[in-house]
Amino acid sequence: MKLFDKYNRLNITATILTFVLGSCTFYFLLYFILINQLDETLQTEQQEIAAYVATHNTLPEIIKTRDQFTSYETAKGKTKTTFHTVTNTSGKGEEKLREIEFTIEAGSNYYLFKVAKPLEQTESLLQVIIGVTIAMIGLILLIGYWINRTMIRKLWQPFYQSIEQIKIYSITDLNTLKLDNVAIDEFALLNKSINELTERIQKDYTSLKDFTGQAAHEMQTPLAIIRSKLEMMMQNESVVAQNEKHIGDIEKAIHRLSRLHQSLLLLTKIENRQFMATEEIRLDQIINEKIDEYQELIETMQIVTVLNLQPVRIVMHPHLAEIVCGNLLNNAIRYNQKEGTIEIILEPGTLTITNTSPYPELDKDKIFKRFYRAGNKDDGNGLGLSIVKQIGDVAGNSIRYQYRDSKHWFLIGF
Amino acid sequence: MKILIIEDEPTLNKSMVDYLSSQQYLCETVGSYHDALDKTALYQYDCIVLDIMLPDGNGLQILKELKAAGKNDGVIILSAKNELEDKLLGLNLGADDYLTKPFHLSELSVRIAAIIRRKNQAGSNLLEFEEIIIDVPARSVSVNKTDLILTRKEYELLVYLVINKNRVLSKNTIAEHMWGDDMDMADNYDFIYAHIKNLRKKLLAAGAGDYIQSVYGMGYKFTSH
Numbered sequence: 226m227k228l229f230d231k232y233n234r235l236n237i238t239a240t241i242l243t244f245v246l247g248s249c250t251f252y253f254l255l256y257f258i259l260i261n262q263l264d265e266t267l268q269t270e271q272q273e274i275a276a277y278v279a280t281h282n283t284l285p286e287i288i289k290t291r292d293q294f295t296s297y298e299t300a301k302g303k304t305k306t307t308f309h310t311v312t313n314t315s316g317k318g319e320e321k322l323r324e325i326e327f328t329i330e331a332g333s334n335y336y337l338f339k340v341a342k343p344l345e346q347t348e349s350l351l352q353v354i355i356g357v358t359i360a361m362i363g364l365i366l367l368i369g370y371w372i373n374r375t376m377i378r379k380l381w382q383p384f385y386q387s388i389e390q391i392k393i394y395s396i397t398d399l400n401t402l403k404l405d406n407v408a409i410d411e412f413a414l415l416n417k418s419i420n421e422l423t424e425r426i427q428k429d430y431t432s433l434k435d436f437t438g439q440a441a442h443e444m445q446t447p448l449a450i451i452r453s454k455l456e457m458m459m460q461n462e463s464v465v466a467q468n469e470k471h472i473g474d475i476e477k478a479i480h481r482l483s484r485l486h487q488s489l490l491l492l493t494k495i496e497n498r499q500f501m502a503t504e505e506i507r508l509d510q511i512i513n514e515k516i517d518e519y520q521e522l523i524e525t526m527q528i529v530t531v532l533n534l535q536p537v538r539i540v541m542h543p544h545l546a547e548i549v550c551g552n553l554l555n556n557a558i559r560y561n562q563k564e565g566t567i568e569i570i571l572e573p574g575t576l577t578i579t580n581t582s583p584y585p586e587l588d589k590d591k592i593f594k595r596f597y598r599a600g601n602k603d604d605g606n607g608l609g610l611s612i613v614k615q616i617g618d619v620a621g622n623s624i625r626y627q628y629r630d631s632k633h634w635f636l637i638g639f
Numbered sequence: 640m641k642i643l644i645i646e647d648e649p650t651l652n653k654s655m656v657d658y659l660s661s662q663q664y665l666c667e668t669v670g671s672y673h674d675a676l677d678k679t680a681l682y683q684y685d686c687i688v689l690d691i692m693l694p695d696g697n698g699l700q701i702l703k704e705l706k707a708a709g710k711n712d713g714v715i716i717l718s719a720k721n722e723l724e725d726k727l728l729g730l731n732l733g734a735d736d737y738l739t740k741p742f743h744l745s746e747l748s749v750r751i752a753a754i755i756r757r758k759n760q761a762g763s764n765l766l767e768f769e770e771i772i773i774d775v776p777a778r779s780v781s782v783n784k785t786d787l788i789l790t791r792k793e794y795e796l797l798v799y800l801v802i803n804k805n806r807v808l809s810k811n812t813i814a815e816h817m818w819g820d821d822m823d824m825a826d827n828y829d830f831i832y833a834h835i836k837n838l839r840k841k842l843l844a845a846g847a848g849d850y851i852q853s854v855y856g857m858g859y860k861f862t863s864h
Contacts, residue, residue: 445719446648449741453654456744459807460661462854469855476811483741518818521792521830 267325586628672696713754782845800861809858
């Protein structure tokens with residue numbers, strides 16, 4: 226629910242309640258005043274009758290009018306003057322009347338006078354008040370709606386502008402977010418805070434990036450030293466004769482470590498979007514080049530390759546495209562069996578790489594995770610597919626894995 | 640052949656000097672940006688091995704100064720950062736090659752040899768080892784003046800072995816040189832074995848000596864002793 230809708234809902238409920246309550250009070254107050262006024266007129270009538278009786282000592286003649294009914298009867302004694310509201314059912318339909326009852330002494334007899342006036346006007350007042358209330362509530366809802374449509378949209382404009390700017394902001398662009406200073410204090414505060422926040426994040430990001438570069442330097446140099454020293458050691462044949470296995474193992478470990486390091490750096494760089502797609506590349510050519518590179522390995526394992534490559538052009542960083550094709554092909558060969566097959570189909574929009582393998586189905590949820598190794602071969606560093614996935618995420622490609630007909634399928638959608 | 644090694648890490652510096660000196664190169668070393676500027680301004684080298692990140696400056700700046708002074712020394716950049724931009728920048732500034740740490744000394748030696756051959760147009764472009772002569776620009780090999788037909792990989796392997804003669808080269812090092820470090824599969828050792836076997840067979844058939852020695856199952860050495 227939008228902020229304004231929520232506010233509006235509360236506001237309108239309160240307004241309606243206030244109006245209903247106010248109208249009720251108003252109605253009763255007015256009703257009381259009008260009755261009071263009517264009572265006063267009736268009292269005047271009483272005084273007039275009393276005055277007439279006092280001067281003439283006889284009862285006045287009763288004149289029937291439309292808005293006043295007078296009647297009297299003999300009474301046993303003097304009673305108190307009272308007011309009632311009565312319903313007259315004698316005429317056409319029901320009619321509410323306000324009536325005064327009083328006794329008057331004329332001669333030696335007591336007479337009970339009843340003077341009544343209709344309440345018609347007071348009744349119609351109620352209808353007017355209800356009508357006005359409903360009209361007011363309707364008007365308020367209408368105005369609220371209009372404010373929502375026009376005013377609020379205009380008022381929130383700077384907010385939505387800031388949101389648009391934040392949406393297109395990327396930390397890798399290296400230019401800090403500069404949200405405009407706006408007239409409304411709340412939005413100005415928001416923009417200022419966001420500007421400061423991104424500035425801080427940008428600083429942290431830059432220092433982290435520098436750190437990665439420095440860490441690479443700091444780690445690769447000792448590695449280079451170890452490797453060069455080991456190579457010097459290898460030149461001493463008596464040392465090699467005694468430590469052949471150890472030297473071999475150290476060499477392999479150095480190699481793995483340096484590759485692991487490079488892969489992690491590459492992953493970081495891809496995550497930081499340091500490779501921007503700028504040119505159109507021929508994917509089929511890249512795949513052919515990669516197959517050429519791996520030809521010897523394919524031949525050694527007597528793998529049959531079935532290629533169905535259509536000329537496909539996509540916009541992607543060439544280095545990333547090479548990595549994707551290389552890693553997938555590398556896996557297809559590495560986890561293949563002797564005399565197995567690799568099938569590569571490239572069509573506009575999709576690349577499918579299928580390979581036979583002695584290994585069973587892989588865990589779909591984990592396959593693209595870092596350091597996940599399905600097979601028991603220990604020469605892979607478990608980063609190949611997560612790099613492919615990461616590139617896919619950055620370049621906007623989808624990558625899926627399937628296991629069908631005892632084959633592993635990797636499908637990439639462009 | 641004079642080589643200047645600009646590398647601030649003394650142990651790595653020493654390893655390079657030891658390895659390259661054993662290959663009859665005359666090596667000088669400096670460990671700082673300013674010393675390097677002094678040396679490069681004063682002397683001419685056949686090849687300069689240049690580390691980009693120096694404690695008191697950027698190696699690329701040295702490269703710029705060299706080119707600004709119109710010097711023609713061959714330059715191979717060493718970098719710990721496997722940054723594509725650094726590599727492109729370095730090559731655009733006129734470096735001849737680029738090597739990422741950690742590298743194999745044998746690989747460095749091959750790259751230096753290639754740079755020196757390219758720079759040394761007037762001189763000999765032949766690699767010689769006993770009766771084997773390799774004509775690098777023509778990519779042809781002859782044994783006792785008879786042409787020897789080799790496959791592309793066999794040729795690359797032979798050049799690599801001849802340049803790194805008398806050195807023990809592990810299978811891993813050879814594999815990385817031949818196929819790059821993308822492929823680090825144990826299976827590669829089988830190809831190396833196959834290529835070595837074929838090369839040795841072809842050399843022997845052409846009348847060359849048996850120079851390829853297996854070193855304790857760990858690697859190979861190309862030597863006439």
